[in-house]
Amino acid sequence: MTRPDSAPMRPGEELPLDRLREALRGRLPGDLEALSAEQFPGGFSNLTYLLRAGEQEYVLRRAPLGPVAKGAHDMAREYHLLERIHPVLPVAPRPEVLIEDPEVLGTPFYLMERRRGEVVRSSLPAAFAANADAPRQLSEALVDTLSDLHAVDIDAAGLRAIGRPEGFNTRQVQGWAGRWRRARELLQDSGDLPPPHDLHDEDVIAWLEAHTPAESAHTLVHNDFKLDNLMFDPADPSRVVALLDWEMTTVGDPLVDLGLTLTYWTMPEQPGGASNRIGAAGADQGYLSREAFIARYAQRTGRTVTPQSVTWYEVLGHFKLAVIVLQIFARYRAGQTNDPRFAPLAGQAEWLIREAWSRIQALEGAGPS
Structure with a gap:
Protein backbone atom coordinates (compact mmCIF):
# COMPACT_ATOMS: atom_id res chain seq x y z
CA MET A 1 0.00 0.00 0.00
CA ARG A 114 0.01 -3.06 0.06
CA ARG A 115 -0.80 -0.76 -2.84
CA ARG A 116 1.69 0.35 -5.45
CA GLY A 117 2.05 3.80 -6.91
CA GLU A 118 4.06 6.99 -7.02
CA VAL A 119 4.44 9.18 -3.93
CA VAL A 120 5.15 12.82 -4.81
CA ARG A 121 7.25 14.81 -2.37
CA SER A 122 9.50 17.72 -3.34
CA SER A 123 9.80 17.03 -7.07
CA LEU A 124 8.03 15.12 -9.82
CA PRO A 125 8.87 11.40 -9.97
CA ALA A 126 10.56 10.16 -13.12
CA ALA A 127 7.30 8.45 -14.15
CA PHE A 128 5.67 11.88 -14.57
CA ALA A 129 8.64 13.90 -15.82
CA ALA A 130 7.66 13.66 -19.50
CA ASN A 131 4.07 14.68 -18.86
CA ALA A 132 3.84 18.46 -19.10
CA ASP A 133 0.32 18.36 -17.68
CA ALA A 134 1.26 16.29 -14.61
CA PRO A 135 1.46 19.24 -12.16
CA ARG A 136 -2.09 20.30 -12.95
CA GLN A 137 -3.38 16.71 -12.89
CA LEU A 138 -1.74 15.99 -9.53
CA SER A 139 -3.07 19.23 -8.08
CA GLU A 140 -6.62 18.59 -9.21
CA ALA A 141 -6.53 14.98 -8.03
CA LEU A 142 -5.42 16.20 -4.60
CA VAL A 143 -8.36 18.61 -4.35
CA ASP A 144 -10.84 16.08 -5.73
CA THR A 145 -9.76 13.36 -3.30
CA LEU A 146 -10.19 15.78 -0.39
CA SER A 147 -13.64 16.65 -1.72
CA ASP A 148 -14.55 12.95 -2.03
CA LEU A 149 -13.39 12.33 1.55
CA HIS A 150 -15.65 15.13 2.79
CA ALA A 151 -18.58 13.77 0.76
CA VAL A 152 -18.67 10.42 2.63
CA ASP A 153 -22.05 9.96 4.33
CA ILE A 154 -20.86 9.58 7.92
CA ASP A 155 -24.25 8.42 9.15
CA ALA A 156 -24.75 5.73 6.49
CA ALA A 157 -21.20 4.49 7.09
CA GLY A 158 -21.64 4.43 10.87
CA LEU A 159 -18.82 6.93 11.33
CA ARG A 160 -20.43 9.81 13.20
CA ALA A 161 -19.62 8.18 16.54
CA ILE A 162 -15.83 8.26 15.96
CA GLY A 163 -15.72 11.92 17.02
CA ARG A 164 -17.68 14.72 18.68
CA PRO A 165 -18.41 17.14 15.85
CA GLU A 166 -20.29 19.73 17.92
CA GLY A 167 -17.80 22.22 19.34
CA PHE A 168 -15.02 20.63 17.27
CA ASN A 169 -13.22 23.87 16.38
CA THR A 170 -13.18 25.13 19.96
CA ARG A 171 -11.75 21.84 21.20
CA GLN A 172 -9.14 21.89 18.43
CA VAL A 173 -7.75 25.20 19.66
CA GLN A 174 -7.90 24.21 23.32
CA GLY A 175 -6.33 20.81 22.76
CA TRP A 176 -3.48 21.96 20.54
CA ALA A 177 -2.75 24.95 22.79
CA GLY A 178 -2.41 22.62 25.77
CA ARG A 179 -0.05 20.33 23.86
CA TRP A 180 2.07 23.28 22.74
CA ARG A 181 2.43 24.59 26.27
CA ARG A 182 3.36 21.19 27.66
CA ALA A 183 6.00 20.64 24.98
CA ARG A 184 7.35 24.16 25.48
CA GLU A 185 7.59 23.57 29.24
CA LEU A 186 9.68 20.47 28.66
CA LEU A 187 12.10 22.62 26.67
CA GLN A 188 11.97 25.78 28.82
CA ASP A 189 15.60 25.64 29.91
CA SER A 190 17.03 24.29 26.67
CA GLY A 191 17.23 27.50 24.67
CA ASP A 192 15.75 25.73 21.65
CA LEU A 193 12.88 28.25 21.25
CA PRO A 194 12.76 32.05 21.57
CA PRO A 195 10.69 33.43 24.48
CA PRO A 196 6.92 33.87 23.88
CA HIS A 197 7.13 37.67 23.56
CA ASP A 198 9.52 37.19 20.63
CA LEU A 199 7.93 34.14 18.99
CA HIS A 200 4.29 35.33 19.46
CA ASP A 201 3.08 31.78 20.10
CA GLU A 202 0.73 32.95 22.86
CA ASP A 203 -0.53 35.70 20.55
CA VAL A 204 -1.35 33.07 17.91
CA ILE A 205 -3.26 31.03 20.50
CA ALA A 206 -5.17 34.10 21.71
CA TRP A 207 -6.14 35.03 18.15
CA LEU A 208 -7.35 31.52 17.36
CA GLU A 209 -9.44 31.52 20.52
CA ALA A 210 -10.93 34.94 19.85
CA HIS A 211 -11.89 34.14 16.24
CA THR A 212 -12.97 30.49 16.42
CA PRO A 213 -15.77 29.93 13.89
CA ALA A 214 -18.71 27.57 14.26
CA GLU A 215 -18.28 24.35 12.29
CA SER A 216 -19.08 24.81 8.60
CA ALA A 217 -20.32 21.20 8.40
CA HIS A 218 -19.75 17.79 9.99
CA THR A 219 -17.76 15.34 7.85
CA LEU A 220 -14.86 12.95 8.01
CA VAL A 221 -11.66 14.84 8.80
CA HIS A 222 -8.44 13.06 7.84
CA ASN A 223 -6.30 15.49 9.90
CA ASP A 224 -3.11 14.92 7.88
CA PHE A 225 -4.25 15.34 4.29
CA LYS A 226 -1.28 16.28 2.11
CA LEU A 227 0.22 15.43 -1.25
CA ASP A 228 2.73 12.86 0.00
CA ASN A 229 0.01 10.94 1.82
CA LEU A 230 -1.44 10.08 -1.58
CA MET A 231 -0.23 7.48 -4.07
CA PHE A 232 -0.75 8.03 -7.78
CA ASP A 233 -1.02 5.67 -10.72
CA PRO A 234 2.42 5.80 -12.44
CA ALA A 235 0.67 5.80 -15.82
CA ASP A 236 -1.89 8.47 -14.90
CA PRO A 237 -1.11 11.31 -12.47
CA SER A 238 -4.81 12.20 -12.35
CA ARG A 239 -5.65 8.86 -10.70
CA VAL A 240 -5.13 8.39 -6.95
CA VAL A 241 -4.62 4.75 -5.95
CA ALA A 242 -4.33 5.22 -2.16
CA LEU A 243 -4.79 7.72 0.63
CA LEU A 244 -2.51 6.90 3.56
CA ASP A 245 -2.01 7.61 7.28
CA TRP A 246 -5.46 7.56 8.87
CA GLU A 247 -4.27 7.65 12.49
CA MET A 248 -5.77 11.06 13.36
CA THR A 249 -9.05 10.70 11.44
CA THR A 250 -12.18 11.95 13.19
CA VAL A 251 -15.47 13.73 12.49
CA GLY A 252 -15.50 17.51 12.53
CA ASP A 253 -15.27 20.63 10.37
CA PRO A 254 -14.00 19.77 6.86
CA LEU A 255 -12.37 23.19 6.54
CA VAL A 256 -9.90 22.12 9.22
CA ASP A 257 -8.66 19.57 6.67
CA LEU A 258 -8.62 22.19 3.92
CA GLY A 259 -6.64 24.61 6.09
CA LEU A 260 -4.00 22.02 6.93
CA THR A 261 -3.76 20.88 3.32
CA LEU A 262 -3.21 24.47 2.21
CA THR A 263 -0.60 24.86 4.94
CA TYR A 264 1.38 22.01 3.40
CA TRP A 265 0.61 23.10 -0.16
CA THR A 266 1.96 26.63 0.22
CA MET A 267 4.86 25.91 2.58
CA PRO A 268 8.34 26.49 1.10
CA GLU A 269 9.84 24.27 3.83
CA GLN A 270 8.49 21.12 5.38
CA PRO A 271 8.88 20.23 9.06
CA GLY A 272 12.06 18.27 9.52
CA GLY A 273 13.88 19.33 6.38
CA ALA A 274 14.70 22.28 4.16
CA SER A 275 13.19 21.04 0.90
CA ASN A 276 10.78 23.04 -1.23
CA ARG A 277 7.17 21.92 -1.11
CA ILE A 278 6.04 21.00 -4.59
CA GLY A 279 2.83 23.02 -4.39
CA ALA A 280 4.74 26.13 -3.37
CA ALA A 281 6.12 26.22 -6.93
CA GLY A 282 2.74 27.65 -7.90
CA ALA A 283 0.94 28.21 -11.15
CA ASP A 284 4.11 29.22 -13.01
CA GLN A 285 5.12 25.54 -12.94
CA GLY A 286 1.64 24.21 -13.65
CA TYR A 287 0.45 23.51 -10.10
CA LEU A 288 -2.75 24.99 -8.76
CA SER A 289 -2.24 28.24 -6.90
CA ARG A 290 -3.71 28.63 -3.41
CA GLU A 291 -6.60 30.59 -4.90
CA ALA A 292 -7.29 28.03 -7.64
CA PHE A 293 -7.07 25.22 -5.08
CA ILE A 294 -9.72 26.91 -2.92
CA ALA A 295 -11.94 27.67 -5.91
CA ARG A 296 -11.87 24.06 -7.12
CA TYR A 297 -12.66 22.77 -3.63
CA ALA A 298 -15.58 25.19 -3.33
CA GLN A 299 -16.91 24.18 -6.74
CA ARG A 300 -16.57 20.44 -6.05
CA THR A 301 -18.16 20.57 -2.59
CA GLY A 302 -20.69 23.37 -2.99
CA ARG A 303 -19.30 25.06 0.13
CA THR A 304 -18.78 28.80 0.36
CA VAL A 305 -15.03 29.14 0.80
CA THR A 306 -12.88 32.14 -0.12
CA PRO A 307 -9.14 32.80 0.23
CA GLN A 308 -9.84 35.16 3.14
CA SER A 309 -12.48 33.06 4.94
CA VAL A 310 -10.18 30.03 5.10
CA THR A 311 -7.31 31.93 6.74
CA TRP A 312 -8.36 30.98 10.29
CA TYR A 313 -8.13 27.34 9.30
CA GLU A 314 -4.69 27.89 7.72
CA VAL A 315 -3.42 29.58 10.89
CA LEU A 316 -4.73 26.59 12.86
CA GLY A 317 -2.97 24.29 10.37
CA HIS A 318 0.36 26.03 10.89
CA PHE A 319 -0.10 25.91 14.64
CA LYS A 320 -1.01 22.21 14.68
CA LEU A 321 2.06 21.32 12.64
CA ALA A 322 4.22 23.41 14.97
CA VAL A 323 2.84 21.48 17.95
CA ILE A 324 3.41 18.11 16.30
CA VAL A 325 7.02 18.80 15.37
CA LEU A 326 7.78 20.35 18.76
CA GLN A 327 6.38 17.29 20.54
CA ILE A 328 8.61 15.06 18.42
CA PHE A 329 11.60 17.32 19.10
CA ALA A 330 10.90 17.18 22.84
CA ARG A 331 11.05 13.36 22.68
CA TYR A 332 14.33 13.65 20.76
CA ARG A 333 15.78 16.16 23.25
CA ALA A 334 14.79 13.85 26.14
CA GLY A 335 16.67 10.95 24.53
CA GLN A 336 13.54 8.89 23.89
CA THR A 337 14.55 8.60 20.23
CA ASN A 338 17.89 9.16 18.53
CA ASP A 339 16.58 9.56 14.97
CA PRO A 340 18.78 12.33 13.49
CA ARG A 341 15.91 13.54 11.31
CA PHE A 342 14.38 15.07 14.46
CA ALA A 343 17.30 17.37 15.30
CA PRO A 344 16.08 20.41 13.26
CA LEU A 345 12.45 20.22 14.36
CA ALA A 346 12.59 23.02 16.96
CA GLY A 347 13.60 25.37 14.17
CA GLN A 348 10.74 24.11 12.03
CA ALA A 349 8.27 24.69 14.87
CA GLU A 350 9.56 28.25 15.23
CA TRP A 351 9.18 28.87 11.48
CA LEU A 352 5.60 27.60 11.52
CA ILE A 353 4.60 29.79 14.46
CA ARG A 354 6.16 32.87 12.84
CA GLU A 355 4.36 32.11 9.59
CA ALA A 356 1.04 31.75 11.46
CA TRP A 357 1.61 35.13 13.14
CA SER A 358 2.47 36.80 9.83
CA ARG A 359 -0.77 35.50 8.29
CA ILE A 360 -2.75 36.86 11.21
CA GLN A 361 -1.11 40.26 10.78
CA ALA A 362 -1.79 40.23 7.04
CA LEU A 363 -5.45 39.34 7.61
CA GLU A 364 -5.91 41.99 10.29
CA GLY A 365 -4.33 44.55 8.01
CA ALA A 366 -6.68 43.60 5.18
CA GLY A 367 -9.73 44.89 7.09
CA PRO A 368 -13.20 43.30 7.06
CA SER A 369 -14.07 40.80 4.34
Whole structure:
Protein backbone atom coordinates (compact mmCIF):
# COMPACT_ATOMS: atom_id res chain seq x y z
CA MET A 1 0.00 0.00 0.00
CA THR A 2 2.55 2.49 1.03
CA ARG A 3 5.67 4.22 -0.07
CA PRO A 4 7.85 2.39 -2.58
CA ASP A 5 11.16 3.43 -1.04
CA SER A 6 11.49 0.72 1.60
CA ALA A 7 14.92 0.04 3.07
CA PRO A 8 16.62 -2.07 5.75
CA MET A 9 15.29 -1.43 9.24
CA ARG A 10 16.84 1.37 11.29
CA PRO A 11 18.93 0.29 14.30
CA GLY A 12 16.68 -0.11 17.31
CA GLU A 13 13.54 -0.33 15.17
CA GLU A 14 13.97 -3.90 13.90
CA LEU A 15 11.02 -6.32 13.99
CA PRO A 16 11.32 -9.65 15.85
CA LEU A 17 10.42 -11.86 12.90
CA ASP A 18 10.13 -15.10 14.89
CA ARG A 19 7.52 -13.67 17.27
CA LEU A 20 5.77 -11.91 14.40
CA ARG A 21 5.62 -15.13 12.37
CA GLU A 22 3.96 -17.00 15.22
CA ALA A 23 1.44 -14.23 15.87
CA LEU A 24 0.40 -14.16 12.21
CA ARG A 25 0.30 -17.91 11.63
CA GLY A 26 -3.11 -18.94 10.32
CA ARG A 27 -4.37 -15.37 10.21
CA LEU A 28 -3.49 -14.32 6.67
CA PRO A 29 -2.34 -15.84 3.36
CA GLY A 30 1.32 -16.21 2.45
CA ASP A 31 4.43 -18.22 3.17
CA LEU A 32 5.24 -17.11 6.70
CA GLU A 33 8.34 -19.31 6.80
CA ALA A 34 9.81 -16.91 4.23
CA LEU A 35 8.73 -13.82 6.18
CA SER A 36 10.97 -10.78 5.66
CA ALA A 37 10.67 -7.11 6.54
CA GLU A 38 11.93 -3.74 5.34
CA GLN A 39 11.18 -0.30 6.75
CA PHE A 40 9.63 2.68 5.02
CA PRO A 41 11.85 5.63 5.91
CA GLY A 42 9.34 8.48 5.44
CA GLY A 43 7.23 10.05 8.15
CA PHE A 44 7.86 11.20 11.71
CA SER A 45 5.14 9.38 13.60
CA ASN A 46 4.10 5.73 13.41
CA LEU A 47 6.65 3.17 12.22
CA THR A 48 5.71 1.51 8.95
CA TYR A 49 7.18 -1.67 7.44
CA LEU A 50 6.86 -3.72 4.27
CA LEU A 51 6.35 -7.42 5.04
CA ARG A 52 6.84 -10.14 2.44
CA ALA A 53 5.43 -13.61 3.06
CA GLY A 54 6.39 -15.43 -0.11
CA GLU A 55 4.38 -13.87 -2.94
CA GLN A 56 2.17 -11.91 -0.53
CA GLU A 57 3.03 -8.38 0.56
CA TYR A 58 1.59 -6.41 3.48
CA VAL A 59 2.19 -3.13 5.28
CA LEU A 60 2.63 -3.20 9.06
CA ARG A 61 1.97 -0.11 11.18
CA ARG A 62 2.88 0.30 14.84
CA ALA A 63 3.35 3.18 17.30
CA PRO A 64 6.76 4.87 17.57
CA LEU A 65 9.26 3.77 20.18
CA GLY A 66 9.34 5.41 23.59
CA PRO A 67 6.58 7.07 25.62
CA VAL A 68 3.64 8.42 23.59
CA ALA A 69 0.83 10.79 24.56
CA LYS A 70 -2.28 9.18 26.03
CA GLY A 71 -4.72 8.28 23.27
CA ALA A 72 -2.17 8.85 20.49
CA HIS A 73 -1.00 6.21 18.01
CA ASP A 74 -4.01 3.96 18.70
CA MET A 75 -3.51 1.14 16.23
CA ALA A 76 -6.76 -0.63 17.12
CA ARG A 77 -8.73 2.54 16.47
CA GLU A 78 -6.99 3.11 13.12
CA TYR A 79 -7.61 -0.49 12.07
CA HIS A 80 -11.33 -0.31 12.90
CA LEU A 81 -11.61 3.05 11.14
CA LEU A 82 -10.24 1.54 7.95
CA GLU A 83 -12.70 -1.35 8.29
CA ARG A 84 -15.52 1.19 7.98
CA ILE A 85 -13.94 3.68 5.60
CA HIS A 86 -12.49 1.30 2.97
CA PRO A 87 -15.92 0.08 1.72
CA VAL A 88 -17.21 3.62 1.15
CA LEU A 89 -13.96 5.30 0.05
CA PRO A 90 -11.86 2.81 -1.93
CA VAL A 91 -8.69 4.94 -1.85
CA ALA A 92 -8.49 3.96 1.83
CA PRO A 93 -6.47 0.72 2.09
CA ARG A 94 -8.09 -2.53 3.20
CA PRO A 95 -7.02 -3.59 6.72
CA GLU A 96 -6.04 -7.25 7.03
CA VAL A 97 -5.32 -8.22 10.64
CA LEU A 98 -5.06 -6.53 14.03
CA ILE A 99 -2.73 -7.86 16.76
CA GLU A 100 -3.37 -6.24 20.14
CA ASP A 101 -1.10 -8.53 22.19
CA PRO A 102 1.81 -6.30 23.33
CA GLU A 103 4.03 -9.36 23.83
CA VAL A 104 4.64 -9.57 20.07
CA LEU A 105 6.11 -6.12 19.29
CA GLY A 106 5.73 -4.37 22.62
CA THR A 107 2.67 -2.49 21.35
CA PRO A 108 -0.47 -3.28 19.31
CA PHE A 109 -0.07 -3.22 15.53
CA TYR A 110 -1.97 -4.06 12.38
CA LEU A 111 -1.37 -5.18 8.81
CA MET A 112 -3.07 -3.85 5.71
CA GLU A 113 -2.89 -4.46 2.00
CA ARG A 114 0.01 -3.06 0.06
CA ARG A 115 -0.80 -0.76 -2.84
CA ARG A 116 1.69 0.35 -5.45
CA GLY A 117 2.05 3.80 -6.91
CA GLU A 118 4.06 6.99 -7.02
CA VAL A 119 4.44 9.18 -3.93
CA VAL A 120 5.15 12.82 -4.81
CA ARG A 121 7.25 14.81 -2.37
CA SER A 122 9.50 17.72 -3.34
CA SER A 123 9.80 17.03 -7.07
CA LEU A 124 8.03 15.12 -9.82
CA PRO A 125 8.87 11.40 -9.97
CA ALA A 126 10.56 10.16 -13.12
CA ALA A 127 7.30 8.45 -14.15
CA PHE A 128 5.67 11.88 -14.57
CA ALA A 129 8.64 13.90 -15.82
CA ALA A 130 7.66 13.66 -19.50
CA ASN A 131 4.07 14.68 -18.86
CA ALA A 132 3.84 18.46 -19.10
CA ASP A 133 0.32 18.36 -17.68
CA ALA A 134 1.26 16.29 -14.61
CA PRO A 135 1.46 19.24 -12.16
CA ARG A 136 -2.09 20.30 -12.95
CA GLN A 137 -3.38 16.71 -12.89
CA LEU A 138 -1.74 15.99 -9.53
CA SER A 139 -3.07 19.23 -8.08
CA GLU A 140 -6.62 18.59 -9.21
CA ALA A 141 -6.53 14.98 -8.03
CA LEU A 142 -5.42 16.20 -4.60
CA VAL A 143 -8.36 18.61 -4.35
CA ASP A 144 -10.84 16.08 -5.73
CA THR A 145 -9.76 13.36 -3.30
CA LEU A 146 -10.19 15.78 -0.39
CA SER A 147 -13.64 16.65 -1.72
CA ASP A 148 -14.55 12.95 -2.03
CA LEU A 149 -13.39 12.33 1.55
CA HIS A 150 -15.65 15.13 2.79
CA ALA A 151 -18.58 13.77 0.76
CA VAL A 152 -18.67 10.42 2.63
CA ASP A 153 -22.05 9.96 4.33
CA ILE A 154 -20.86 9.58 7.92
CA ASP A 155 -24.25 8.42 9.15
CA ALA A 156 -24.75 5.73 6.49
CA ALA A 157 -21.20 4.49 7.09
CA GLY A 158 -21.64 4.43 10.87
CA LEU A 159 -18.82 6.93 11.33
CA ARG A 160 -20.43 9.81 13.20
CA ALA A 161 -19.62 8.18 16.54
CA ILE A 162 -15.83 8.26 15.96
CA GLY A 163 -15.72 11.92 17.02
CA ARG A 164 -17.68 14.72 18.68
CA PRO A 165 -18.41 17.14 15.85
CA GLU A 166 -20.29 19.73 17.92
CA GLY A 167 -17.80 22.22 19.34
CA PHE A 168 -15.02 20.63 17.27
CA ASN A 169 -13.22 23.87 16.38
CA THR A 170 -13.18 25.13 19.96
CA ARG A 171 -11.75 21.84 21.20
CA GLN A 172 -9.14 21.89 18.43
CA VAL A 173 -7.75 25.20 19.66
CA GLN A 174 -7.90 24.21 23.32
CA GLY A 175 -6.33 20.81 22.76
CA TRP A 176 -3.48 21.96 20.54
CA ALA A 177 -2.75 24.95 22.79
CA GLY A 178 -2.41 22.62 25.77
CA ARG A 179 -0.05 20.33 23.86
CA TRP A 180 2.07 23.28 22.74
CA ARG A 181 2.43 24.59 26.27
CA ARG A 182 3.36 21.19 27.66
CA ALA A 183 6.00 20.64 24.98
CA ARG A 184 7.35 24.16 25.48
CA GLU A 185 7.59 23.57 29.24
CA LEU A 186 9.68 20.47 28.66
CA LEU A 187 12.10 22.62 26.67
CA GLN A 188 11.97 25.78 28.82
CA ASP A 189 15.60 25.64 29.91
CA SER A 190 17.03 24.29 26.67
CA GLY A 191 17.23 27.50 24.67
CA ASP A 192 15.75 25.73 21.65
CA LEU A 193 12.88 28.25 21.25
CA PRO A 194 12.76 32.05 21.57
CA PRO A 195 10.69 33.43 24.48
CA PRO A 196 6.92 33.87 23.88
CA HIS A 197 7.13 37.67 23.56
CA ASP A 198 9.52 37.19 20.63
CA LEU A 199 7.93 34.14 18.99
CA HIS A 200 4.29 35.33 19.46
CA ASP A 201 3.08 31.78 20.10
CA GLU A 202 0.73 32.95 22.86
CA ASP A 203 -0.53 35.70 20.55
CA VAL A 204 -1.35 33.07 17.91
CA ILE A 205 -3.26 31.03 20.50
CA ALA A 206 -5.17 34.10 21.71
CA TRP A 207 -6.14 35.03 18.15
CA LEU A 208 -7.35 31.52 17.36
CA GLU A 209 -9.44 31.52 20.52
CA ALA A 210 -10.93 34.94 19.85
CA HIS A 211 -11.89 34.14 16.24
CA THR A 212 -12.97 30.49 16.42
CA PRO A 213 -15.77 29.93 13.89
CA ALA A 214 -18.71 27.57 14.26
CA GLU A 215 -18.28 24.35 12.29
CA SER A 216 -19.08 24.81 8.60
CA ALA A 217 -20.32 21.20 8.40
CA HIS A 218 -19.75 17.79 9.99
CA THR A 219 -17.76 15.34 7.85
CA LEU A 220 -14.86 12.95 8.01
CA VAL A 221 -11.66 14.84 8.80
CA HIS A 222 -8.44 13.06 7.84
CA ASN A 223 -6.30 15.49 9.90
CA ASP A 224 -3.11 14.92 7.88
CA PHE A 225 -4.25 15.34 4.29
CA LYS A 226 -1.28 16.28 2.11
CA LEU A 227 0.22 15.43 -1.25
CA ASP A 228 2.73 12.86 0.00
CA ASN A 229 0.01 10.94 1.82
CA LEU A 230 -1.44 10.08 -1.58
CA MET A 231 -0.23 7.48 -4.07
CA PHE A 232 -0.75 8.03 -7.78
CA ASP A 233 -1.02 5.67 -10.72
CA PRO A 234 2.42 5.80 -12.44
CA ALA A 235 0.67 5.80 -15.82
CA ASP A 236 -1.89 8.47 -14.90
CA PRO A 237 -1.11 11.31 -12.47
CA SER A 238 -4.81 12.20 -12.35
CA ARG A 239 -5.65 8.86 -10.70
CA VAL A 240 -5.13 8.39 -6.95
CA VAL A 241 -4.62 4.75 -5.95
CA ALA A 242 -4.33 5.22 -2.16
CA LEU A 243 -4.79 7.72 0.63
CA LEU A 244 -2.51 6.90 3.56
CA ASP A 245 -2.01 7.61 7.28
CA TRP A 246 -5.46 7.56 8.87
CA GLU A 247 -4.27 7.65 12.49
CA MET A 248 -5.77 11.06 13.36
CA THR A 249 -9.05 10.70 11.44
CA THR A 250 -12.18 11.95 13.19
CA VAL A 251 -15.47 13.73 12.49
CA GLY A 252 -15.50 17.51 12.53
CA ASP A 253 -15.27 20.63 10.37
CA PRO A 254 -14.00 19.77 6.86
CA LEU A 255 -12.37 23.19 6.54
CA VAL A 256 -9.90 22.12 9.22
CA ASP A 257 -8.66 19.57 6.67
CA LEU A 258 -8.62 22.19 3.92
CA GLY A 259 -6.64 24.61 6.09
CA LEU A 260 -4.00 22.02 6.93
CA THR A 261 -3.76 20.88 3.32
CA LEU A 262 -3.21 24.47 2.21
CA THR A 263 -0.60 24.86 4.94
CA TYR A 264 1.38 22.01 3.40
CA TRP A 265 0.61 23.10 -0.16
CA THR A 266 1.96 26.63 0.22
CA MET A 267 4.86 25.91 2.58
CA PRO A 268 8.34 26.49 1.10
CA GLU A 269 9.84 24.27 3.83
CA GLN A 270 8.49 21.12 5.38
CA PRO A 271 8.88 20.23 9.06
CA GLY A 272 12.06 18.27 9.52
CA GLY A 273 13.88 19.33 6.38
CA ALA A 274 14.70 22.28 4.16
CA SER A 275 13.19 21.04 0.90
CA ASN A 276 10.78 23.04 -1.23
CA ARG A 277 7.17 21.92 -1.11
CA ILE A 278 6.04 21.00 -4.59
CA GLY A 279 2.83 23.02 -4.39
CA ALA A 280 4.74 26.13 -3.37
CA ALA A 281 6.12 26.22 -6.93
CA GLY A 282 2.74 27.65 -7.90
CA ALA A 283 0.94 28.21 -11.15
CA ASP A 284 4.11 29.22 -13.01
CA GLN A 285 5.12 25.54 -12.94
CA GLY A 286 1.64 24.21 -13.65
CA TYR A 287 0.45 23.51 -10.10
CA LEU A 288 -2.75 24.99 -8.76
CA SER A 289 -2.24 28.24 -6.90
CA ARG A 290 -3.71 28.63 -3.41
CA GLU A 291 -6.60 30.59 -4.90
CA ALA A 292 -7.29 28.03 -7.64
CA PHE A 293 -7.07 25.22 -5.08
CA ILE A 294 -9.72 26.91 -2.92
CA ALA A 295 -11.94 27.67 -5.91
CA ARG A 296 -11.87 24.06 -7.12
CA TYR A 297 -12.66 22.77 -3.63
CA ALA A 298 -15.58 25.19 -3.33
CA GLN A 299 -16.91 24.18 -6.74
CA ARG A 300 -16.57 20.44 -6.05
CA THR A 301 -18.16 20.57 -2.59
CA GLY A 302 -20.69 23.37 -2.99
CA ARG A 303 -19.30 25.06 0.13
CA THR A 304 -18.78 28.80 0.36
CA VAL A 305 -15.03 29.14 0.80
CA THR A 306 -12.88 32.14 -0.12
CA PRO A 307 -9.14 32.80 0.23
CA GLN A 308 -9.84 35.16 3.14
CA SER A 309 -12.48 33.06 4.94
CA VAL A 310 -10.18 30.03 5.10
CA THR A 311 -7.31 31.93 6.74
CA TRP A 312 -8.36 30.98 10.29
CA TYR A 313 -8.13 27.34 9.30
CA GLU A 314 -4.69 27.89 7.72
CA VAL A 315 -3.42 29.58 10.89
CA LEU A 316 -4.73 26.59 12.86
CA GLY A 317 -2.97 24.29 10.37
CA HIS A 318 0.36 26.03 10.89
CA PHE A 319 -0.10 25.91 14.64
CA LYS A 320 -1.01 22.21 14.68
CA LEU A 321 2.06 21.32 12.64
CA ALA A 322 4.22 23.41 14.97
CA VAL A 323 2.84 21.48 17.95
CA ILE A 324 3.41 18.11 16.30
CA VAL A 325 7.02 18.80 15.37
CA LEU A 326 7.78 20.35 18.76
CA GLN A 327 6.38 17.29 20.54
CA ILE A 328 8.61 15.06 18.42
CA PHE A 329 11.60 17.32 19.10
CA ALA A 330 10.90 17.18 22.84
CA ARG A 331 11.05 13.36 22.68
CA TYR A 332 14.33 13.65 20.76
CA ARG A 333 15.78 16.16 23.25
CA ALA A 334 14.79 13.85 26.14
CA GLY A 335 16.67 10.95 24.53
CA GLN A 336 13.54 8.89 23.89
CA THR A 337 14.55 8.60 20.23
CA ASN A 338 17.89 9.16 18.53
CA ASP A 339 16.58 9.56 14.97
CA PRO A 340 18.78 12.33 13.49
CA ARG A 341 15.91 13.54 11.31
CA PHE A 342 14.38 15.07 14.46
CA ALA A 343 17.30 17.37 15.30
CA PRO A 344 16.08 20.41 13.26
CA LEU A 345 12.45 20.22 14.36
CA ALA A 346 12.59 23.02 16.96
CA GLY A 347 13.60 25.37 14.17
CA GLN A 348 10.74 24.11 12.03
CA ALA A 349 8.27 24.69 14.87
CA GLU A 350 9.56 28.25 15.23
CA TRP A 351 9.18 28.87 11.48
CA LEU A 352 5.60 27.60 11.52
CA ILE A 353 4.60 29.79 14.46
CA ARG A 354 6.16 32.87 12.84
CA GLU A 355 4.36 32.11 9.59
CA ALA A 356 1.04 31.75 11.46
CA TRP A 357 1.61 35.13 13.14
CA SER A 358 2.47 36.80 9.83
CA ARG A 359 -0.77 35.50 8.29
CA ILE A 360 -2.75 36.86 11.21
CA GLN A 361 -1.11 40.26 10.78
CA ALA A 362 -1.79 40.23 7.04
CA LEU A 363 -5.45 39.34 7.61
CA GLU A 364 -5.91 41.99 10.29
CA GLY A 365 -4.33 44.55 8.01
CA ALA A 366 -6.68 43.60 5.18
CA GLY A 367 -9.73 44.89 7.09
CA PRO A 368 -13.20 43.30 7.06
CA SER A 369 -14.07 40.80 4.34
